[in-house]
Amino acid sequence: MTVLVHGARKLDIDGIVDDFWLLISGSTIAATGTGDSWRATGVVPPGTDVIDAAGAWLTPGFIDLHAHGGGGFSFDDGADAIRSALAVHRAHGTTRSVISLVANPPHVLAASLDAIARIAADDPLVLGSHLEGPFLAPSRKGAHNPDFLGVPTHHVLKQLLEASEGRLVQITIAPELPGALEAIGTFAASGTIVAIGHTDAGYDLTREAVDLGATLLTHAFNAMPGIHHRDPGPVTAALDDPRVTLELIADGVHVHPAVLALAFAAAPGRIALVTDAMAAAGAPDGAYLLGTLPVTVRDGVATLTPADAPSGATGDPATTPDGTAAAAVGTSAEGAGRASVAPTIAGSTLTQDAALCTALAAGVDPVAAVTALTATPARVLGRPDLGRLTAGYAADLVLLAPTFEVTRVWAAGRPLP
DSSP states (O other): OEEEEEEEEEEETTEEEEEEEEEEETTEEEEEEETTGGGSTTTSOTTOEEEEOTTOEEEEOEEEEEEOEETTEEGGGOHHHHHHHHHHHHHTTEEEEEEEEOOOOHHHHHHHHHHHHHHHHHOTTEEEEEEOOSSOOGGGOTTSOGGGOOOOOHHHHHHHHHHHTTOEEEEEEOTTSTTHHHHHHHHHHTTOEEEEOSOOOOHHHHHHHHHTTEEEETTTTSSSOOOBTTBOHHHHHHHHOTTOEEEEEOSSSSSOHHHHHHHHHHSTTOEEEEOOBOTTTTSOSEEEEETTEEEEEETTEEEEOOTTOOTTOOOOOOSSOSSSOEEEEOOSTTTTTOEEEEOOBOOBOOOHHHHHHHHHHTTOOHHHHHHHHTHHHHHHHTOTTSSOOSTTSBOOEEEEOTTOOEEEEEETTEEOO
16 A cells, blocks of 8 residues: 655754645555655556645654553553554554553562553554553552552562563652662663653652663652752653653643743753653543542543542542642631642543643744654664654654644554544
8 A cells, every 4th residue: 555645844853844745655654755756667656645735733642651541441450451552642643652551469560561562562552551560659559450560579570570471661769668779770771661650759769760770750840859950850861861761741731831831941852741640541531440549530531530529429629740749728618727738640541642732832842742752763663664654664653733732643554434
């Protein structure tokens, strides 16, 4: 199957090119150029599907390193749920996905890892699995069930690595846990990307974890200490180190737009925009589960449902999304001056096209924003065939209207519905 897209405004890590054309042959990009050069004899094979982009944006397919579900389906609920959730994200431009799992007992995680390995073996758009738990600090558990958190023992590491069948792409670890530093070395040696997250680690311990093989910071600024002038913390350590890429959730809730722009400026080429989406992405507000924990989605913001809330009740969105319950001051007559607890943010309802729009609205340069969705995660994954609109690269493409709404998507050369 061959497809020619012409008259596009190309946008990727290499910059913006107007009147761009691209030829897809099979699963790869066969040729590129500008203007009417595609009309030259022999460039376009007979029977090629010719598409006039009419000045629309053309970007590489988006790559999501961190998502938990969508369309009402959770990645923790088996193969059918994974496929249904992925369909929602693919319609929004995500052509390659890492399947993230929340904390669960090791035998449950092992079963999920096995299911993901089987899907990935059949579907090249599924890159493998990401264990966001169970090796997280209880003090920074966020929306993970504290009953399922644990420390990385040799037995559990062996169980999880074997169950993944070589498809464990990424694991999040709090380096202050007993045995965590050794585990970081073990996972890194196995080829797994080690991310630091859900942690109370400071600057020095974070740097030590990086020296042992950690190369990613899970949803930077969330579920970890912030930047303080006398206690710089893990974010500063990550910004300082060119070996580290920082995940950011650009939904306007997890990270303020000004901080989003600041991070892009401080770590050029090292920001990966992720969704951290839970089941409500692309679905209505309402009651959901994230793992075993009840979640309420109101105005597109997902928070853990308070234990004393009536069925279907909604809580006010958290205003300080650090992965722990935030303190707020009551303003009612009977509550004035008393601390109350704001709900904990429980993932997002984000899709990657919306993340792109959030970054652009924050003033991030379009090339940098698209790079954070494409070439940067490709580099993190060690996939030099992804993330560019260049001959020889995978034919993963997103066509977007001038206002950045997705209109068409191709993955491995095939149109996605």
